[in-house]
Structure formats: C-alpha cells, structure tokens
Amino acid sequence: MPSITKPVAVHPSLHRNAIGLNLRDYEGAMSTLCAGCGHDSITAALIRALWELSIEPHMIAKLSGIGCSSKTPTYFVNGAHGFNSAHGRMAAIATGANAANRELTYIGVSGDGDSLSIGLGHMCHAIRRNVKMLYVIENNGVYGLTKGQFSASADVGSKSKRGEANRMTPIDPVMLALSIGATFVARSFSGDKEQLVPILKAAIAHRGFALVDVISPCVTFNDHNGSTKSYLYTRKHMQRTTEADFVPPASEILATIGPVGSTTVTMHDGSVVRFNAVPKDYDPTDRKKVLNYLQENQGSIATGLLYVDETVANMHEMNATPAGPLWSLPYEKLCPGTAALNELQEDYR
Amino acid sequence: MKRTNTDDPSYFHKVVDCQWACPAHTNVPEYIRLIAQGRFTDAYMLNRESNVFPGILGRTCDRPCEPACRRGRLDGKPVAICRLKRVAADLKGEIGHLLPQAPAKKNGKRVACIGAGPSSLSVANDLMPLGYEVVMFEKYDKPGGLMRSNIPSFRLPEHVLGDETAAILDMGVDIRYNSPVSSMKDLLGQGFDAIFVGSGAPRGKNLDLPGRNDTDRIHLGIDWLESVAFNHIESIGEKVLIIGVGNTAMDCCRTSRRLGGKDIKVMARRPRAYFKASSWELEDAEEEGIEIVINHAPKRFVLENGVLKGMEFERLEWDADAKKSRVIDTVIIPADDVILAIGQENSFPWIERDIGIDFDKGDMPAVDETTMQCSRPGVFFGGDAAWGPKNIIWAVAHGHAAAISVHNHCQGIPVTERLPDRMNLISQKMGLSEWSYHNDYNPVARQKMKHVDLKRRFEELSLEVELGFDVEQTAREAQRCLNCDVETVFTAAKCIECDACVDICPLLCLTITRDGEEAEVRDRLSAPAVNPEQALYASVPLPQTGRLMLKDEDLCVHCGLCAERCPTAAWDMLKFELEISYAGKAAHEPALAQV
Numbered sequence: 001m002p003s004i005t006k007p008v009a010v011h012p013s014l015h016r017n018a019i020g021l022n023l024r025d026y027e028g029a030m031s032t033l034c035a036g037c038g039h040d041s042i043t044a045a046l047i048r049a050l051w052e053l054s055i056e057p058h059m060i061a062k063l064s065g066i067g068c069s070s071k072t073p074t075y076f077v078n079g080a081h082g083f084n085s086a087h088g089r090m091a092a093i094a095t096g097a098n099a100a101n102r103e104l105t106y107i108g109v110s111g112d113g114d115s116l117s118i119g120l121g122h123m124c125h126a127i128r129r130n131v132k133m134l135y136v137i138e139n140n141g142v143y144g145l146t147k148g149q150f151s152a153s154a155d156v157g158s159k160s161k162r163g164e165a166n167r168m169t170p171i172d173p174v175m176l177a178l179s180i181g182a183t184f185v186a187r188s189f190s191g192d193k194e195q196l197v198p199i200l201k202a203a204i205a206h207r208g209f210a211l212v213d214v215i216s217p218c219v220t221f222n223d224h225n226g227s228t229k230s231y232l233y234t235r236k237h238m239q240r241t242t243e244a245d246f247v248p249p250a251s252e253i254l255a256t257i258g259p260v261g262s263t264t265v266t267m268h269d270g271s272v273v274r275f276n277a278v279p280k281d282y283d284p285t286d287r288k289k290v291l292n293y294l295q296e297n298q299g300s301i302a303t304g305l306l307y308v309d310e311t312v313a314n315m316h317e318m319n320a321t322p323a324g325p326l327w328s329l330p331y332e333k334l335c336p337g338t339a340a341l342n343e344l345q346e347d348y349r
Numbered sequence: 350m351k352r353t354n355t356d357d358p359s360y361f362h363k364v365v366d367c368q369w370a371c372p373a374h375t376n377v378p379e380y381i382r383l384i385a386q387g388r389f390t391d392a393y394m395l396n397r398e399s400n401v402f403p404g405i406l407g408r409t410c411d412r413p414c415e416p417a418c419r420r421g422r423l424d425g426k427p428v429a430i431c432r433l434k435r436v437a438a439d440l441k442g443e444i445g446h447l448l449p450q451a452p453a454k455k456n457g458k459r460v461a462c463i464g465a466g467p468s469s470l471s472v473a474n475d476l477m478p479l480g481y482e483v484v485m486f487e488k489y490d491k492p493g494g495l496m497r498s499n500i501p502s503f504r505l506p507e508h509v510l511g512d513e514t515a516a517i518l519d520m521g522v523d524i525r526y527n528s529p530v531s532s533m534k535d536l537l538g539q540g541f542d543a544i545f546v547g548s549g550a551p552r553g554k555n556l557d558l559p560g561r562n563d564t565d566r567i568h569l570g571i572d573w574l575e576s577v578a579f580n581h582i583e584s585i586g587e588k589v590l591i592i593g594v595g596n597t598a599m600d601c602c603r604t605s606r607r608l609g610g611k612d613i614k615v616m617a618r619r620p621r622a623y624f625k626a627s628s629w630e631l632e633d634a635e636e637e638g639i640e641i642v643i644n645h646a647p648k649r650f651v652l653e654n655g656v657l658k659g660m661e662f663e664r665l666e667w668d669a670d671a672k673k674s675r676v677i678d679t680v681i682i683p684a685d686d687v688i689l690a691i692g693q694e695n696s697f698p699w700i701e702r703d704i705g706i707d708f709d710k711g712d713m714p715a716v717d718e719t720t721m722q723c724s725r726p727g728v729f730f731g732g733d734a735a736w737g738p739k740n741i742i743w744a745v746a747h748g749h750a751a752a753i754s755v756h757n758h759c760q761g762i763p764v765t766e767r768l769p770d771r772m773n774l775i776s777q778k779m780g781l782s783e784w785s786y787h788n789d790y791n792p793v794a795r796q797k798m799k800h801v802d803l804k805r806r807f808e809e810l811s812l813e814v815e816l817g818f819d820v821e822q823t824a825r826e827a828q829r830c831l832n833c834d835v836e837t838v839f840t841a842a843k844c845i846e847c848d849a850c851v852d853i854c855p856l857l858c859l860t861i862t863r864d865g866e867e868a869e870v871r872d873r874l875s876a877p878a879v880n881p882e883q884a885l886y887a888s889v890p891l892p893q894t895g896r897l898m899l900k901d902e903d904l905c906v907h908c909g910l911c912a913e914r915c916p917t918a919a920w921d922m923l924k925f926e927l928e929i930s931y932a933g934k935a936a937h938e939p940a941l942a943q944v
Contacts, residue, residue, distance in 0.1 A: 002913045003782040007790030007855045007906050009423045011876045014857070024855075036847040036916025044852035191848055219847060219916045231845045235893050 001032045018054035026051045028075040033068055036223075038190030038216030038231075039138045043075045045193050046107065046136075049200035050077060053248070061097055061104045065090040065119055068145055069111030069138035069216075080107075088119025091126035091135070095315070098131050101325035102316050105204060106133035113143050116152035116171045127182045129315045130208035134200065137173050137211070138190075140218040141229035148221030159226030173213045178291055178307060184210035185290075185307040189234050190217065192303070198246040199305050205246070207268035208314035215301065234301060241293070242284055242304030243277040265308050273305065284308055350867040350897070353886045355838070358772035361925040363884060364902050365833045367430055370417035372746035373399040374929055377414060377430055378834040382786065384437055385827035392437035394447050399929065401471050401517075401745050402496075404509040407435030408815065409500050411596075411627065411740040419831055422880070422904060426795035428829045429818075436823050438509070444516075449478040451520040456480035458759040461541040463530050466494020467741045468732030469547035470517045471748020476755060477520040479933040484541070485522050488529035489579070492518060495549050495733070496741060498575035499597065501604045502811035533700040543727045543755040546714075547744070550733035552696040556592060556689050560650030566657040567650065570597045570690030577604055577810075586685020587611040590660055592647055595625035598690035602639045605688070607810045614682065615641045616662065619671050633814070637803065642682075646674075651681055659683035693738045713737070720764040721751040727758055752932035768930035771937055774923040777835055778912070784922060786835050788909040790855075791828040832907045836925045839898055841888040843919035846896070850911035850920055851875060856904040859911060863896050874901060 006027065014022045026047040031040050050060065057079030064070035066087035073082050081104070085093040094108050115123045115137050126135070141154040150158070153173070154166040177185050184206040188196040196214065203210035215234050217223050223230045228237075249270035263275040265285060275284055283289050290307045315321075322329060353360060363369050367377040375396060383392035396403035410431050418427030458481050462469035465487035473483045491497055492514040496505065518524055530536055536544060553569035561567060566586070570593070576582040589610040591602045594617040602613050615634070617624060620643050624631065635641065645662040652658060661681045665674040695713055700706055705725035707715045714723045714730055721729045731747030733739060754764040777785045799816045800806070806814050818826060851859045857876035864870070871878055871885070878885055883903035891898060912920040928936035 001782060002853075002910055003784065004789040004908060004910070006853070006910065007908050008792050009790055009855060009904070009906055011857050011904060013877045013879055034916065035914045036845065036849045038847065040852055040914070041848045044848070191846060193848070217847070219845075223845070231847060232893055235846075 002030050005030055017051055019056055021051065021054075021057075023047065023051045025079075026057070026077050028073075028078050031072075031075045033071065034144075034220045036219035037068070038140065038214075038218070039069055039072050040075070041190040041193065042109075042136065042138055042196070042214050042216055043072050045190075045196045045200055047076045048193070049197050049204065050107075052197070053201055053204060055105050055204075059104055061094075061101075061106050063090050063094045063097065063106065063108045065110055065114040067111040067114045067143070068140075068218075069109055069136075070114055072109050072138070073107070088114055088117070088122060090114065091119060091122035091131075094133050094135075095126050095129060095131050098133060098315065099321070101327065102132070102321070103325050106131075107204075108133055108135045110135065110137055112137060112139045112141060112151040112153035112173075116173060120152075120171070124176070124180055127177055127180055127209050127211065130183055130312055130318070132206070132208050132314045132316070133210070134203045134206075135209060135211050136200075137213045138216040139173070139213055139229070140216050140222055141227070142218050142222045144218045144221055148218070153229075155228040158228040159224070161221050161224055163226070165226075173211065174306065175291070175294060177211045178287060178294075181312075182211055182307070183208045183309045183312045184305075186211070186305045187213045187215070187301070187303045189215045189238055189301075189303060191231060191235065192238075195240060195243075195303060198244055201246040201248075202244065202267065202271075202273045202305060202308070205267040205269050205271045206308070207310050208312060237299075238301040238303050239297070240277075240304055241279060241282070241297075241302040241306060242275055244305045245274045245276060247272040247274060265310060268310055273308065275305075350864065350870050350887050352889050353884070355886075358770055358927060360884065361772060361774070361836050362927050364836055364905075365925065365927075366417040366419050367414035367428075368834070368927065370413045371400075372413065372743045373401075373749065374927060375399040375414075376834070376927065378830055378832050379926070380437060381428070381430070381433055381827050381830040382832070384433055384823065385787070389437045389440040390442045390444060390447070393441040393444065396434060396437060399745075399749075400742060401474050401748070402467060402513045402741065403434050404438035404513050405467075405496060405505060406741060407431060407433075407438045408505050408509070409496070410434070410742050413742070419833055419904070419906075420829055423831075423906065424792070424794070429795055429798075429826050432796075432798060432818055433823065433826055436818050439817050448516050449474065449520065451477040452480050454480065455482055456759075458482065458542040459484065459540070460755055460759075461486065461536060461539070461544045463536075463544070463546045464488075464494050464548040464732075464734070465492035465514070465524060466547055466549050466732055466744065467496060468734070468744035468748040468751070469494070469545060470514060471745045472545045472547065472731070472752045472755065473520070473522050474517045475749060475752035475932040477517070477522065479756060481755075481759075483522045485518075485524045486528045486530050487524060487526050490526045492524065494547070495571075498578045499571050499600065501574065501577070501600050503603070503607065503806065503814050504600070506813050507811065529699075531699050533706070534704050537704060542759045543729065545751055545755065546728065546730045546734050547732045547748070548734045550693040550695045550738045552694045553689065554692040554694055556647060556691060558647060558649050560652050560657075563652050563655060564650070564657045566685065567687045567689065570601045570688050571693060573688055574600055574604060577608070582608070584609045588659075588683055588685045589613045590682060590684040590687045591615045592687060592689050593617075593691035594641065595690060595692070596627060596630050597693070598688075599626050599630040599634045601688045601690050602634050603637055604810075605686075606637050606639065607807050610686075613639050615639060616645045616647065616660075616682075617641065617643045618646045618665065620644065620667060623671050633800075636800070637806075644674075645680075645682075646676075648679060650687065657684065657687065660687055693733070695734060695737055719750065719767065720754045721747055722754055722758075722764050726764075729754055749931055753930070756932040768935045770930060771928040773926040773928060774836070774838065775926070777909075777922045777924050782913045784835075784909055786832050786922075786924075787828065788832070788835075788907070788922075790831070790906050790908055791825075793825045793829060795829065796822040796826045833905075834925045835907050835909070835922050837900065837905065837907070837909075837911060838921050838923045839886070839888055839900070840919050840921075841891055841898060843917040844888075844891050844893075844898060845917055845919075846891055846893050847916060849914040849916065853910045853914045855908065855910070856906060858901050858903070858905045860899040860901075861891070861896050862899065864890065870897075870899070874899065876901070878903060
C-alpha cells in the first residue's frame with residue numbers, strides 16, 4: 001500500500017472535458033492491491049474512458065462482488081455511487097439497480113472467480129436480459145485474495161506458483177457470452193490501454209449488456225513461467241483481432257471517416273465504432289463468423305471488440321418499463337394502493 | 350531515439366534544478382532537509398562547503414536557484430531557498446571547530462590576492478588549509494569588498510559580514526589593509542608563486558549630460574554607497590532622483606530614505622518588464638514609499654545659480670517589445686540630489702599593458718572561463734574583475750575554480766588538468782513504501798518574509814529590515830521542497846511493463862512506448878513535454894516488448910509513487926550527491942589532503 005496519497009499537483013496541460021473536469025477528477029482512493037497488479041491498469045483505463053466520455057460522476061454507479069477485482073471500484077471516480085455486493089451477486093444487484101434507475105451509467109467490475117464460479121449463473125442471466133451495463137471481468141486465472149488457487153478460467157496445463165498444473169477445463173467468458181446471445185463481447189489486456197480505452201468507451205455506449213474480458217496478470221501469484229496469464233505469456237500470445245476506434249456522437253462524422261472499406265457500427269446513442277482492421281472474412285456483427293474464428297484460433301488470445309449487435313432490445317425495452325427512473329414517478333403511480341392490488345388479485349381468482 | 354546516459358553525473362545533476370543553476374552548485378535539497386530536521390549547524394556547514402558565505406548569501410544572493418526551482422513550475426512560486434539558507438546561518442550553533450584550519454607547517458608557496466572581496470576570500474578559503482601563505486591586499490581598512498561597501502547594512506548586518514570574513518582571515522591570511530595595489534609590475538616582482546586578481550568592478554558609469562560637473566550634488570551610486578558604508582556621508586536632500594533601475598539603484602534609494610530623503614524617485618528609461626533589479630528588491634523599495642517612474646530618459650541637469658534644482662527628462666513611448674521609443678515631451682523633475690546607478694565598469698589602471706597580460710577591445714583582461722587564468726601564466730582573475738559585474742555567488746564560484754588553478758600551477762600541474770566531479774547514488778528505500786525522505790507533496794504556499802515595522806526601520810540606518818523566517822514559516826517552507834535530488838532511477842532489465850508506474854504518476858511524467866525519431870516519440874507522451882529545457886529520459890529497450898520507458902523530468906514531484914508501485918523495483922529512489930572537486934580535494938576523498 002502506498003505511503004502517501006497521490007500528490008494534488010496537476011500537469012498544466014491536462015485539459016478539462018466537456019463538463020469541466022480533468023482526468024484527475026475521475027480518480028478514487030489509493031489502490032491497496034499489490035504493486036504491479038493488472039487491475040490497477042484497468043482502473044486507469046476506466047478513469048480515462050469515463051473522463052473522455054465526460055460522464056458526470058454522480059450519474060455513474062459502480063458495482064462489484066468479492067475478490068481483488070471487486071475492490072477496484074473504490075479506486076476510480078470518488079464522486080460516483082457504489083455498491084459492493086455479496087460474492088458473485090454483482091450481476092443481480094446491477095440488474096435490480098438498473099431496473100430501478102435506467103438513467104445511470106452502470107460499471108460492474110468483477111473477476112474470474114466472482115463471475116465464472118460463484119456468480120456464473122447471475123452473469124448469464126444478466127446477459128440474457130441484456131441489462132444495459134459495462135461488465136468488466138478482470139481475468140487473472142487465480143484466486144488472488146486466497147493466495148493463488150486456480151480459478152475457473154485457468155487453462156489446462158497452466159501451472160500454479162508452486163508448479164502444479166491445472167487439469168480442469170476452463171470457462172472462456174467470451175465463448176460463453178457469445179453462445180448465450182450476448183450483444184457486445186470484447187477481450188483485451190491490462191497492459192494495452194491503446195486498445196482497452198476505446199473498447200471501454202464503446203461498451204459504455206452500447207445499447208445493452210457489454211462484456212469486456214480483460215486479461216489482468218496477478219503479479220503475486222500468476223506471473224511466472226508456466227502461467228498462461230502472465231504479462232510475458234499474454235504479450236507473446238495475444239493477437240489484436242480487431243482494431244476499433246470509438247467516435248463520440250458529437251463529432252463531425254466527415255472528419256472521422258475511416259479508410260475505404262472499414263466497417264462501422266453506429267451505437268444506440270449515435271456514437272460510432274469504426275473497425276480499422278479485422279481479419280479476412282471476419283465480421284464483428286456476425287455471431288457465427290466470430291464463433292468460428294475464435295474456435296479456429298484457440299491457440300492464441302484473440303483481443304479486440306470481437307462482436308457487437310446494436311439491434312437487440314435491452315431489459316427496459318423488452319419489458320416496456322417507464323421511460324424514466326422509478327424515483328421520478330408519482331407515488332400514487334408507483335404504489336397504487338390496496339384497492340388496486342385487490343383488483344389485480346381478482347384477475348387471478 | 351537516443352538512450353539517456355545516466356552514468357554522466359550531469360544528467361541527474363540537471364534534474365536538481367536549483368543546484369544546477371547555482372554557480373557554486375550548492376546542495377540545496379540536502380541542506381533544506383537538514384533545516385527541516387533542525388540540524389542548522391550541519392545545514393550551515395554543508396552550505397559553506399560550496400558557497401563559503403551562507404549568512405551573507407542568505408540575505409543578499411541573486412538567487413539564480415529560485416527562478417530555476419521546479420516548485421515554481423508547479424504552483425508558480427519557487428521554494429524560498431535563499432531565506433532558508435539564512436535560517437541555517439541565524440540558528441547555527443558553535444562552528445569554530447568545524448571550520449577549515451590551516452596547517453602549522455606551510456607548503457612554502459606564496460599567493461597574492463588583490464582585494465578582500467568574495468572571490469579573493471574564496472581563494473584563501475580553499476588554499477589556506479593546503480598550507481599556502483596567502484597575502485591579501487585591501488584598499489580599505491576592513492574586509493568584504495563590495496559586500497561591505499555596496500550592500501547597505503540594513504540588508505546585510507555588519508556582524509554577519511564580519512563573522513564570515515573572519516572565518517577565513519583567521520586561518521592566518523596575511524591581510525594588508527589600506528594597501529591598494531598600484532602596480533602589477535611591482536607585485537610581480539615580489540616573488541609570489543601566483544597572483545589572484547579579485548579587485549571587483551569598482552567604477553560606476555557616469556552620465557555625461559549638461560550640468561554634470563557644475564555641482565557636487567550628483568553622485569555615482571557605488572561610490573556614494575561606499576561613502577555611506579564608511580560613514581563619510583550621513584545625510585541627503587529631501588528630494589532625491591535615482592537614475593537607473595538595477596539592484597544598486599534599489600540600494601541607493603532605500604539608503605537615501607534612511608538618510609533624510611522624503612521624496613525619492615527611481616527613474617527608468619524602459620517599462621517595468623525590462624528592469625534589471627530583482628523583483629523582490631523592487632518590492633522592498635516600493636514598500637518603503639519609493640516611487641518608480643518608468644519611460645523617462647535623462648536629458649540634462651537643471652541648475653540655478655550653481656545649485657542643483659532638478660533634472661529634465663524626455664518622456665518616452667515604447668513599441669510593444671520596448672525596442673524603439675518615441676519622445677512625447679520633456680518634463681523637469683525637481684531634485685536636491687541625483688544618484689547615478691546605471692552600471693559599473695572594470696578598471697585596471699594599475700595593470701601595465703606590457704607585462705604579458707592581454708586586454709581585449711573592451712579593455713577587459715582575456716580570462717579563460719575554466720581556469721580563470723589570463724594570458725600570463727600564474728595570474729588569475731575572478732569575481733567582477735574577470736568579466737564585469739555579476740554577483741557574490743559567481744565570485745565564490747570563480748574563487749573555487751581559481752584556487753584549483755593556483756594549486757595546479759604551484760604543483761607544476763597544467764592548470765587545464767581539472768579533477769572531474771563525481772556522483773553518489775544511494776537508495777532511499779527503508780522498507781515497503783517507506784522512504785528516508787518526506788515524499789508527500791505539501792501544497793502549502795510560499796511563506797512571506799516578515800519585515801521590521803515601516804516607521805521603526807528608518808530610525809536607524811543599520812537596522813536589518815528582514816526579520817528572517819520564524820519556526821513555523823521555516824517548517825512550512827522546508828516542506829515545499831520537492832527533494833529533486835532524490836532521483837527516480839530506472840533499471841530496464843527488471844521491468845515487466847505492467848504500467849503501474851505510468852498509471853500512478855500524478856504528473857503524467859512516464860510513458861512506455863515504441864522507439865522512433867525523438868520528435869515523433871514526443872507526440873506519444875502521456876502528457877506533452879511543455880518545457881524543452883528539461884530532459885526527456887529514454888531507457889534502453891524493455892525486455893518483454895522492446896519498447897522504451899520515457900520520463901519527462903520537467904514536473905516530477907519526486908513523490909516516489911512510481912517506485913512504490915513497481916513490483917520489481919525497476920524504479921527506485923536514489924539520492925544523488927554531487928561530489929565537487931576543490932583545490933587539493935578530489936571528489937570521493939573524505940577529508941582535506943593535508944600537505
């Protein structure tokens with residue numbers, strides 16, 4: 001843990017975003033994670049993405065469960081709302097919160113333990129409901145807080161710090177999410193902010209549930225030879241499958257048009273994701289092609305914004321909920337009273 | 350881009366902006382830490398090693414360190430380095446036993462120093478402990494040179510000047526007062542092994558305008574200050590005009606205020622942005638009710654029946670960058686006395702021109718910038734005598750350099766053979782997130798010097814105006830120092846490129862990016878390098894990706910968070926110590942070599 005809080009001095013060139021805040025205004029408390037933890041880099045990427053999107057801190061809700069990853073919402077956007085839920089329940093709590101107030105930007109931060117073991121069911125159902133939120137899995141293949149046991153994302157043959165090999169097959173959150181109808185699926189690496197920041201921005205702009213699986217090496221328990229989630233292994237095996245830019249809605253579209261033939265996807269809020277490079281025959285809007293590609297390239301770590309579908313309705317749209325947050329409804333409408341309840345129950349008799 | 354060579358002491362030295370800017374390279378951050386710990390004597394002695402006169406300089410230094418201070422680039426106000434130096438001098442304990450001593454057995458070499466000002470005294474300070482016999486010729490009956498004659502005692506009390514000059518003279522310097530040197534040729538014939546000329550720039554520039562020689566109420570600034578210092582002048586008229594707006598003008602106007610001047614105007618030709626005086630000296634003068642009048646060019650002295658009545662000025666209008674002016678009209682400003690403070694010149698009527706000492710077109714001696722030697726071997730110049738008016742701290746630096754040359758010369762070693770400066774780098778890590786220095790950034794504002802009450806200060810000429818920092822001010826000001834000498838030192842081979850340092854750096858100094866042409870790499874920095882004067886560190890290629898670690902030194906607050914968040918100790922905080930070689934004392938040698 002650092003000896004001091006971050007000095008208040010600010011670089012003079014740090015400009016203010018559209019709502020008058022500078023990058024440092026999006027910081028949180030000092031991290032208490034191990035020095036060199038990938039999670040801290042993801043925190044830094046989130047700070048940058050939220051600042052660049054000029055989201056008002058009080059319109060952000062940070063949610064997490066239990067684990068090293070789930071500590072990180074403390075480390076960004078001090079002024080945001082936050083909920084640190086029970087282990088694996090972040091997706092459920094986020095679904096509930098989103099149902100009650102659809103106006104907030106929901107940032108869920110989870111880990112491979114929280115999401116792929118105890119919370120797997122909750123995550124899958126949040127995907128099915130297409131809850132509008134950014135769901136980050138800080139994926140390091142081990143349970144860091146309990147001293148480095150294999151998690152559900154550990155690869156077969158990957159070795160623990162003391163040399164034991166994992167024999168159980170891993171759950172790949174990307175493949176899983178694609179197979180159950182996720183509408184935004186990306187994978188990135190904590191050590192590659194150039195790629196990660198635009199993905200996070202696109203994920204926040206997405207119409208529904210945006211899953212971002214981020215390989216985030218555990219510097220204490222899983223950054224050795226024999227690990228398949230170390231800094232070195234990830235660098236050697238990652239492949240930038242897609243290269244995408246995020247173009248915010250207010251930008252002049254002519255000025256930002258890409259090279260001929262580049263794929264663009266217009267997001268629900270009017271922003272544009274522009275794919276500058278995708279493999280031959282790859283279409284980030286075609287689920288089957290993406291699944292095929294991932295199957296065929298299992299030896300490498302495919303990264304980038306892998307799949308996006310802006311046409312699917314999100315939870316609110318599917319359920320035709322009120323247009324505003326529940327707090328904005330008059331009390332009589334929110335709670336119609338005994339008479340209305342009795343009338344409703346009469347229908348079921 | 351080019352990899353940075355941190356083996357050269359000058360890389361880390363340049364990061365310590367104050368020390369780099371100081372002609373004597375005083376180890377400022379270290380003495381500020383000593384002050385913060387209440388170790389005033391240690392702070393004083395550390396200062397003395399390089400600048401010889403901490404008490405004098407703590408009041409009068411031109412402070413090249415302060416405009417250079419990194420803190421100034423962060424919150425607009427540099428650390429009050431000079432004032433802290435004075436704190437160490439004021440609160441020091443007994444130092445007699447710590448001062449350099451001259452050995453009983455001399456080395457048989459005799460050195461003459463001309464003038465007993467800061468440069469000559471510095472030469473003696475370095476040579477006496479080596480066994481030299483130093484003979485110092487001084488034209489007045491007291492030591493100090495321009496420090497005594499030109500700096501008013503309300504800025505520099507007599508006892509401070511006396512103590513610090515005595516510390517050197519008491520080593521056994523053969524000081525000969527009231528002994529101006531009138532012939533260099535004679536002196537050369539007296540069998541000295543070396544001669545050092547530290548006679549200053551003693552001639553005030555004149556202003557040859559109509560009426561100049563028709564009255565005795567027009568004074569040359571430095572001569573007038575000197576007469577005041579030696580009690581030859583004790584009063585002045587009520588209406589005083591000071592011509593010129595340098596630091597001497599400030600001393601003249603404030604002295605006039607104490608000798609009876611009531612309506613004192615400092616007359617400047619150009620707008621305020623082009624004044625030569627230090628901003629703090631201008632402020633101090635204005636605080637005392639001195640009026641500073643801009644855009645007035647002197648035209649003639651106005652006399653009636655042989656009595657000075659005032660001066661006529663042309664009122665000027667300048668273009669945007671004050672290069673060209675236009676005369677609007679002329680005005681007559683009444684005055685009882687006029688003091689000319691428009692600069693000083695060197696003057697060597699006593700150096701014959703046929704003795705092998707070459708003079709250039711401006712009638713200045715040709716002096717080598719490193720060795721301080723003139724064209725005649727064994728004759729050295731320093732202080733204002735070398736290249737015209739500079740300031741005390743430059744004179745001290747010249748003195749150190751000249752002492753090395755004198756020592757070489759007397760040992761038969763070429764004067765050009767200089768011992769290199771060296772550096773020490775020592776890790777400040779004490780444990781996990783624990784450092785031997787105070788790494789937290791303190792946002793406290795620069796402390797304001799308290800002054801003697803305005804009424805009280807004019808009652809006594811030699812009453813020191815600045816009161817010095819009190820304990821609380823000292824503690825606060827010391828915490829403003831960023832410890833720039835505790836350097837961020839990077840070992841590329843250990844880096845795993847986790848980005849932790851880049852993410853934590855509060856001033857966005859760090860970048861990991863691919864190699865390229867420097868101009869193009871600069872475009873990829875985490876924050877633009879706004880100050881081209883400051884170094885951009887580039888590591889060798891990193892092990893995992895071959896990218897480079899870059900650090901823009903400009904705004905680093907030396908908080909050490911990069912090192913705290915580094916999992917592999919690729920970053921560490923190492924205290925940089927510049928080891929300067931002095932005469933007879935090579936860097937890395939623990940004590941003075943006794944001859």
